[in-house]
Amino acid sequence: MDALQIGEAQVTRVVEFAGEVGLSTEAFFPGSDPHLWQQASDWLVPDFVGPDGQVRTAVQTWLVRSEGKVVLIDTGLGNDKDRPYVPVWSRYHSDYLAQLAAAGVTPEQVDVVVNTHLHLDHVGWNTRLAGRDWVPTFPNATYLVHRADYEFWDPQGPHTPGFGRGNQNVFEDSVAPVAAAGQLHIWDGEQHRIDGTLTLRLAAGHTPGSAVVDLRSRGEAALFAGDLLHSPLQIAHPDVTSCFCEDPARAAESRLRLLADAADRGALVLPAHFHHRGAARITRTGGDFTVSGWAAHSPQQPMR
Numbered sequence: 001m002d003a004l005q006i007g008e009a010q011v012t013r014v015v016e017f018a019g020e021v022g023l024s025t026e027a028f029f030p031g032s033d034p035h036l037w038q039q040a041s042d043w044l045v046p047d048f049v050g051p052d053g054q055v056r057t058a059v060q061t062w063l064v065r066s067e068g069k070v071v072l073i074d075t076g077l078g079n080d081k082d083r084p085y086v087p088v089w090s091r092y093h094s095d096y097l098a099q100l101a102a103a104g105v106t107p108e109q110v111d112v113v114v115n116t117h118l119h120l121d122h123v124g125w126n127t128r129l130a131g132r133d134w135v136p137t138f139p140n141a142t143y144l145v146h147r148a149d150y151e152f153w154d155p156q157g158p159h160t161p162g163f164g165r166g167n168q169n170v171f172e173d174s175v176a177p178v179a180a181a182g183q184l185h186i187w188d189g190e191q192h193r194i195d196g197t198l199t200l201r202l203a204a205g206h207t208p209g210s211a212v213v214d215l216r217s218r219g220e221a222a223l224f225a226g227d228l229l230h231s232p233l234q235i236a237h238p239d240v241t242s243c244f245c246e247d248p249a250r251a252a253e254s255r256l257r258l259l260a261d262a263a264d265r266g267a268l269v270l271p272a273h274f275h276h277r278g279a280a281r282i283t284r285t286g287g288d289f290t291v292s293g294w295a296a297h298s299p300q301q302p303m304r
């Protein structure tokens, strides 16, 4: 597995799923202009969109080694999880832990888990099945979740998420057991410092507590964008929003802020779901953003 070096931090990509999930560009990005996708097809097909217009996506963890600690940014789908409204990922099985081992990390060695938000494809490996119980996969880790997401997705709470059915069972099997084990750290406000290199920043919209991870080390920078970006088309057209966003207008504002920040600071952008090529360099001309290059790192996993 190739690793990216960003200052003194090392970043490795662990891919759990790569392929199509049965959504066309129109279904995935409702209301987006079909001409935008056609015009961009020369660089989006086949890495990000299939020849038949199906979105291609990855589900992955960014493994970061920072200041002697092992940090996981998002934990994918998990094994054995019942997702009645998302058949493509229900009772899913992958060799995720073997991939982590291949990257040199055992579950016991993980110090920090960041959930950029609490959707099913970002918290799955928070827990694993032990007999009849869901237990934390990483027994020594502190798990970081923003309070706005924790409260929004708590089924005992007052909220009715737009994506509620898609996230059926997720809080119960992937979040509550971590809290019960005393390993959940709920953070508040605009930012949370993980260490001298990594800072979580609230970037609400996709979900109320969505966050990005800002990495700064020795003059180099990276932004782990979570689900602010699902397709590189959104870099050129930040107003294009996914069907999974709870507040699309606010998500677009957060996306624009991220793109401007990345371009102005020369930060590498590492979204949660870019298929094939995981990380983009972004430049701006006035208010227009373009991908100026892709980071060279772990090769694409075979499509399933």
Ligand SMILES: [Zn+2]
Binding pocket: 119, 121, 122, 227, 272, 273
């Ligand atoms: Zn996602």
